[in-house]
Amino acid sequence: MTIEVRGVVKTFGTFKALDGVDLKVANGELLALLGPSGSGKTTLLRIIAGLEWPDSGEILFDGENALDRGARERHVGFVFQHYALFRHMSVFENVAFGLRVQPRSIRKSESQIRARVKELLDLVQLDWLADRYPSQLSGGQRQRIALARALAIEPRILLLDEPFGALDAKVRKELRQWLRTLHHSINVTSIFVTHDQEEALEVAHRVVVMDKGRIEQVGSPSDVYDSPATAFVHGFIGESIMLPVEISGGAVHLNGRPLDLAAPGDATGASTLFVRRHDMVIGPAGSGTLDGAITHVRSFGPVQRAEIALAEGVATIEIDAPRDRELRIGDRIGLKPRHYRIFAG
Numbered sequence: 466m467t468i469e470v471r472g473v474v475k476t477f478g479t480f481k482a483l484d485g486v487d488l489k490v491a492n493g494e495l496l497a498l499l500g501p502s503g504s505g506k507t508t509l510l511r512i513i514a515g516l517e518w519p520d521s522g523e524i525l526f527d528g529e530n531a532l533d534r535g536a537r538e539r540h541v542g543f544v545f546q547h548y549a550l551f552r553h554m555s556v557f558e559n560v561a562f563g564l565r566v567q568p569r570s571i572r573k574s575e576s577q578i579r580a581r582v583k584e585l586l587d588l589v590q591l592d593w594l595a596d597r598y599p600s601q602l603s604g605g606q607r608q609r610i611a612l613a614r615a616l617a618i619e620p621r622i623l624l625l626d627e628p629f630g631a632l633d634a635k636v637r638k639e640l641r642q643w644l645r646t647l648h649h650s651i652n653v654t655s656i657f658v659t660h661d662q663e664e665a666l667e668v669a670h671r672v673v674v675m676d677k678g679r680i681e682q683v684g685s686p687s688d689v690y691d692s693p694a695t696a697f698v699h700g701f702i703g704e705s706i707m708l709p710v711e712i713s714g715g716a717v718h719l720n721g722r723p724l725d726l727a728a729p730g731d732a733t734g735a736s737t738l739f740v741r742r743h744d745m746v747i748g749p750a751g752s753g754t755l756d757g758a759i760t761h762v763r764s765f766g767p768v769q770r771a772e773i774a775l776a777e778g779v780a781t782i783e784i785d786a787p788r789d790r791e792l793r794i795g796d797r798i799g800l801k802p803r804h805y806r807i808f809a810g
């Protein structure tokens with residue numbers, strides 16, 4: 466099923482939670498809505514689900530208006546961060562629930578229901594937990610059961626709101642891969658909300674970056690990471706160094722000093738230089754675009770994170786350098802950005 470969102474606006478009182486959102490989701494796609502808290506991700510998901518209505522705009526499922534249908538008639542499967550599994554029902558009965566309450570005309574027989582639940586528990590790889598109760602499951606197992614339950618009614622669309630938000634970092638990581646594999650086997654058009662960029666970049670086919678009720682960029686994980694369309698996207702995805710620069714006469718200046726960087730085509734005036742931490746290459750003092758002195762170093766995993774006071778007290782920045790050359794506090798160094806972007810403002 467395809468989903469199309471056209472010009473959706475939603476206000477709460479005087480607050481604009483969604484400010485003209487347009488989005489197309491392809492059939493079978495796995496899409497992430499990524500953005501900071503309050504950017505409108507959940508509101509958009511709830512409008513698609515039929516749990517909330519927009520002030521204006523359209524929602525189309527396979528080209529047909531979905532707004533005149535309630536949540537139930539939209540055949541949407543939902544998984545929330547804190548999914549309330551029924552505490553007094555076994556895992557098996559939780560998954561069977563949606564099938565048991567279907568209208569009599571389409572309800573499956575008891576043996577069909579049992580077969581379907583078994584199939585779903587196999588799919589989420591938790592068939593061995595069928596007789597347990599929710600309180601006897603780990604958080605990660607509960608969310609997998611919640612997914613099996615959402616899938617029981619064979620939804621045409623699957624919507625997940627921070628499904629792994631309440632879990633610890635290690636379990637989250639495991640479930641990311643699991644979700645990707647699961648989606649591959651069920652192939653239902655799916656949208657998940659997250660504020661965790663790694664989760665979005667690792668799992669989704671395409672990522673929608675939102676801020677203040679607007680879509681800033683839609684693209685593949687490499688599009689949004691390597692070619693951020695706006696200053697917001699660059700600052701939000703990956704860890705970026707941001708320096709205020711001035712563009713005049715076609716040259717980029719930092720604190721009045723020209724830098725050997727190309728100014729973007731038509732830009733002029735106050736702008737911001739963005740460089741990812743790992744794209745700042747350290748060399749000898751005087752050899753780079755910027756000069757500075759190391760004020761702090763921490764080493765972990767494959768990187769050394771160094772705090773560098775730029776010359777003339779312009780700013781202090783943090784960079785990530787490989788561990789092939791040891792950095793020491795007090796070293797004077799030069800820095801050259803391997804990749805950079807300059808955005809106006």
Ligand SMILES: Nc1ncnc2c1ncn2[C@@H]1O[C@H](COP(=O)(O)OP(=O)(O)OP(=O)(O)O)[C@@H](O)[C@H]1O
Pocket residue numbers: 477478480482500501502503504505506507508509660
């Ligand atoms: N029912 C409501 N009444 C009033 N304001 C609301 C309501 N629901 C959401 N909002 C406001 O709309 C904005 C967007 O909320 P939304 O939950 O969509 O953001 P989000 O991006 O999902 O954030 P989070 O990551 O924190 O869940 C927020 O400022 C929120 O306070």
